[in-house]
Amino acid sequence: MAPQQGITEVTRRRIFDTITLEEIAWAGRLDEDDFLRRIYDLEAMVSYDSRFANARGDIVQHRFNNHDWDDDWVLTDDRFELLNGSDSTFLRFLAEMLHPVVRPDRAQVDKLLHTFNALLAADGYELVQDGAISGLPLFKGVRNGSFHGDQPQLQLESRRLLTDPRVLHEHLVRIRDGLQKDPAAAIASSKELVESLCKVILGRSGVEYTNSDELPVLYRKVAELLSLKAESVPDSAKGSESAQKILRTLVTTVQTLGELRNQLGLGHGRAAPSPAFTRHARLALNSAVAVTEFLLDTWEERVDRGLLTLDDQ
Numbered sequence: 001m002a003p004q005q006g007i008t009e010v011t012r013r014r015i016f017d018t019i020t021l022e023e024i025a026w027a028g029r030l031d032e033d034d035f036l037r038r039i040y041d042l043e044a045m046v047s048y049d050s051r052f053a054n055a056r057g058d059i060v061q062h063r064f065n066n067h068d069w070d071d072d073w074v075l076t077d078d079r080f081e082l083l084n085g086s087d088s089t090f091l092r093f094l095a096e097m098l099h100p101v102v103r104p105d106r107a108q109v110d111k112l113l114h115t116f117n118a119l120l121a122a123d124g125y126e127l128v129q130d131g132a133i134s135g136l137p138l139f140k141g142v143r144n145g146s147f148h149g150d151q152p153q154l155q156l157e158s159r160r161l162l163t164d165p166r167v168l169h170e171h172l173v174r175i176r177d178g179l180q181k182d183p184a185a186a187i188a189s190s191k192e193l194v195e196s197l198c199k200v201i202l203g204r205s206g207v208e209y210t211n212s213d214e215l216p217v218l219y220r221k222v223a224e225l226l227s228l229k230a231e232s233v234p235d236s237a238k239g240s241e242s243a244q245k246i247l248r249t250l251v252t253t254v255q256t257l258g259e260l261r262n263q264l265g266l267g268h269g270r271a272a273p274s275p276a277f278t279r280h281a282r283l284a285l286n287s288a289v290a291v292t293e294f295l296l297d298t299w300e301e302r303v304d305r306g307l308l309t310l311d312d313q
Contacts, residue, residue, distance in 0.1 A: 006087050006123055006124060006125060006143075007087045007090055007091075007120065007123045007125055008123055009083065009084070011119055011120065011122060011123050012082065012083055012090060013083070014119050015094070015116065015119050015120075016072065016075045016076075016082075016083075018115060018119070019072065019075065020071075020072045020075070023071075024112070025071075026072075026074065026075075026097055027102065028097065028099075028102035028103040029102065029103070029104070030101070030102055031064075032059060032063055032074070033056050033059045033060060033063075035096065035102060036059070036074070036080070037056075038096055038099075038102075039089075039092055039093060039096055040055075040079075040080065042054060042055045042056035042059070043055075043056055045079050046079065048079075049061060049062070055079055080093075087125065087141070088141070090141075091125065091127070091140070091141025092141065094116050094127060094141065095127055095138075095139045095140055095141055097112065098112060098113060098127065098137075098139045099138065099139075100133055100134065100136035100137075100138075104136070106136065109136075109137070110180070110181050113127060113139070113180055113181075114177065114180070117180070118176075120141075121144070124143055124144050125141055125142070125143055125144065126141070126142065126143075126144050127139045127140070127141050127142075128140065128141075128142055128180075128278065129180070129278060156168055156169060159296055159300070160300070161204065161296075161299060161300055161303060161310070162200065162296075163204075167196050167200075168193060168196055168197060168200075168292075171189045171190075171192050171193040171196060172189075172193065174186070174189040175189045175190055175193070175281075175285055175288075178281065179278055179281050179282065179285065180278055183277055183278050183280055183281035184281075186281035186284065186285065187280060187281050187284040190257060190281070190284035190285050190287070190288035191215060191257045191284070191288070193288045193292060194215060194219070194254060194257065194288050194291050194292060194295075195215050195218055197292055197295055197296070198215075198218035198219055198221070198222045198295070199218065201222050201225065201226075201295065201299055202218070202221055202222060202225065203311075204310050204311060205225055205308060205309075205310065205311055206311030207221055207225055209221060215254060215255070215257065216254065216255045219251065219254045219255075222295060223247075223251070225308070226295070226298050226299060226302055226308070227302070227307070228247055228298070250290075250291060250294065253287045253290070253291060254287075254291050256287075257284060257287055257288060257291075
């Protein structure tokens with residue numbers, strides 16, 4: 001019985017196509033048999049060439065002696081189960097491609113990591129740091145540590161009140177790019193995402209604000225504009241009380257984003273490297289996305305009901 005797959009054949013082939021089209025040496029600086037021996041027991045695997053007793057023999061023969069196998073041969077070789085095997089095997093293969101012994105150039109690792117995670121996100125997986133060796137990161141494959149993974153899906157283009165969502169997109173791109181390689185920058189961009197949305201809502205509603213207004217001030221103005229304190233659950237006193245608690249927590253989350261950015265992010269001209277890790281950046285991302293989605297949904301609902309008018313219409 002074939003193993004159950006969370007990473008689809010579509011995603012696997014897209015990653016294979018990237019490796020092939022961009023001529024990425026999947027074995028890095030290692031010989032291909034040495035790379036594969038990090039994952040598989042080649043001496044215990046069958047040979048497709050009757051002259052040899054095991055897989056290592058025919059790999060050496062056809063890749064180094066005859067040169068008659070394509071560079072991407074391993075990707076569709078059934079013995080290695082990269083196309084139809086388990087998720088864990090596939091992720092282990094990708095993680096080994098990023099290992100410092102295989103690929104010591106950090107810039108190359110960062111580029112590949114970004115590419116792999118962008119494609120894996122659709123199936124709910126990602127490669128995350130799992131320790132280090134000689135100051136260089138080691139990786140493992142896991143299910144996304146958050147609902148949004150590295151690809152927050154805010155569907156900004158479908159938000160009809162956002163006449164120009166580009167500035168919000170720019171924040172999302174910076175968050176995505178920084179989660180793994182620059183968590184401090186991702187934290188700063190998460191805070192700025194909420195700030196920018198607050199300014200968009202206030203600006204389109206004709207509410208004044210200044211460039212020096214900090215996030216808590218901007219949020220309070222938006223909360224007043226959207227009448228968030230009046231949010232309630234009809235005919236349910238307990239429901240209304242619970243709703244108020246959620247909203248108060250939401251306010252605290254937004255305020256804490258600013259504090260998190262100052263403590264772990266890029267704020268106030270730090271004199272030492274930020275101690276932020278990816279998990280801190282993901283916390284900032286998830287908080288920012290939750291607040292952003294709530295504000296967008298509430299803003300649209302208020303306008304649809306005629307409770308708010310847009311200043312530019």
